[in-house]
Amino acid sequence: MAELNLRAVGGARPDTVWLRYTSFRQWPTWSPYIVRVRVPAESLAEGVRGTVRSFLGITASFLVESVDEAERSWTWRVRFGPLRMRLTHEVRPHGEGTETRLRMRGPAPVLAAYAPLARLALRRLVAP
Template sequence: MAELTLRAAGRARADLVWSRYTTYREWPRWSPQIVRVEAPGERVAAGARGTVRSLPGIAVAFRVESVDEERRRWVWRVRLGPVRLRLTHEVRALGDGAETSLRIEGPALAVAAYAPLARLALHRLLRP
């Protein structure tokens, strides 16, 4: 198993970044590989299960482990066939903008393959 933490900072306010992170319909707007999210409710919630539809026709199952609104932190597990990743997202206020981090845990090859897409998504997430 491998672990990688990515960080990015930008000019978007922390509350806006947190809302983008936790509202399913927002995900395709900042994450280029996501087409849509199929899940109960509109926002991430502990115990929620669903599917992320990605290009080209990939369906990734997920389960949200925890959400901490006060700390702006949430954790989920994703599964694509036999590959499983655990992802921890955090948002912090940083001056006039925000900083976000993403810790990816899973098989080394999967972590390495996902990192470039995740890095791009984080930078788009932080745009004002």
């Protein structure tokens, strides 16, 4: 397993960025490759399972492992066939805006392929 860390800084307020993460309905608004989230809950919570569908028609299943509202961090596992990744997200105040961090663990080729999409999504996530 490999690990890759990404970050983005933008002008959105931390509360706004955290809401964008915790509301499943908002995921397609900041993540340009997600077109649909199917989940039996309105918001992020430990133990929630669901699927995300990409614009390429790829569907991946996920499990939210942990959510820490006070620290504004959460971890989930994503699976597409035999491919698996574990992603940990953090939201932190940064000047007049927000910094978000993403730690990804998984097969190195998968992380390398996903990183450009993740960078784009993180930049959109913290945009005002």
